Amino acid sequence: AQTVTQSQPEMSVQEAETVTLSCTYDTxxxxxxxxxxxxxxxxxxxxxxxxxxxxxxxATENRFSVNxxxxxxxxxxxxxxxxxxxxxxxxxAFMDETTSGTYKYIFGTGTRLxxxx
Amino acid sequence: xxxxxxxxxxxxxxxGQQVTLSCSPISGHRSVSWYQQTPGQGLQFLFEYFSxxxxxxxxxxxxxxxxxxxxxxxxxxxxTLELGDSALYLCASSQRNNEQxxxxxxxxxxx
Numbered sequence: 001a002q003t004v005t006q007s008q009p010e011m012s013v014q015e016a017e018t019v020t021l022s023c024t025y026d027t028x029x030x031x032x033x034x035x036x037x038x039x040x041x042x043x044x045x046x047x048x049x050x051x052x053x054x055x056x057x058x059a060t061e062n063r064f065s066v067n068x069x070x071x072x073x074x075x076x077x078x079x080x081x082x083x084x085x086x087x088x089x090x091x092x093a094f095m096d097e098t099t100s101g102t103y104k105y106i107f108g109t110g111t112r113l114x115x116x117x
Numbered sequence: 118x119x120x121x122x123x124x125x126x127x128x129x130x131x132x133g134q135q136v137t138l139s140c141s142p143i144s145g146h147r148s149v150s151w152y153q154q155t156p157g158q159g160l161q162f163l164f165e166y167f168s169x170x171x172x173x174x175x176x177x178x179x180x181x182x183x184x185x186x187x188x189x190x191x192x193x194x195x196x197t198l199e200l201g202d203s204a205l206y207l208c209a210s211s212q213r214n215n216e217q218x219x220x221x222x223x224x225x226x227x228x
Binding site: 006009033035037043044045046047050091095098100102103104105106107108109110 | 120148150152157158159160162165167172173207211216217218219220221222
C-alpha cells in the first residue's frame with residue numbers, strides 16, 4: 001500500500017529566509033502525481049504545487065519549488081524568501097490511478113510551518 | 118467559478134446522535150471526496166463518489182456513509198456519534214486526473 005511520510009511535525013523559519021519541508025512516499029507504481037497543499041490557520045486548503053512523476057524537471061511556482069527524487073521516493077518543498085503569510089500547515093499528497101481506473105489520494109500527516117518576523 | 122462549499126461550518130452534537138454534512142463541488146467536477154482531519158492524524162480518507170457511485174472507501178466503520186446526487190452534490194452521514202468523531206470534515210472535488218479543490222470544512226464537536 002502506498003504511504004506518505006512527513007517526518008517534521010513542526011518547523012519555523014525567519015522571514016525572508018529559505019526553508020525546506022520533507023516528504024517521502026512509498027509506491028510500486030511508475031506513473032503518479034505528487035502535490036503540496038497549504039492550509040493556513042482557520043482557512044481553506046489550497047494547492048501549492050504539483051509534480052507529475054514522468055517529468056524529470058522539478059516543478060516551480062514563484063517562491064515555491066520542489067526537489068523530486070523519484071528513485072529515492074522523495075518530494076521536498078522549498079520555500080524561498082519566506083513571508084508571514086506562508087505560516088500554515090503543509091500537506092504532502094500522492095495520487096495514482098487504481099486498477100479500476102479511479103484515482104486515489106493519500107496525504108501525509110502534515111508539517112506545521114511558522115514564519116517568524 | 119464558485120469554490121467548493123460545505124454546510125454547516127460548525128456543528129455540536131452529543132454522543133449517540135447522528136449528523137449529516139453537505140458538500141457542493143465546483144461546477145463541472147464530478148468527483149467528490151471526503152476526509153476526516155484530526156490533530157496528529159492528518160487527513161484520513163473516508164470515501165469518494167463519482168457520478169452518484171462510491172468508487173473508493175477508506176478504513177472507517179459502517180457508521181460513516183455518504184451519497185452523491187445527480188447534480189454532484191454530496192452528503193456524508195455519521196450515525197451513533199462517538200467522542201472520537203470530533204474532527205474537521207473536509208470535502209474536495211476534482212476533475213479526472215487533476216488536483217483536488219477543498220472546501221472550508223465542517224467542524225464537528227461531539228460532547
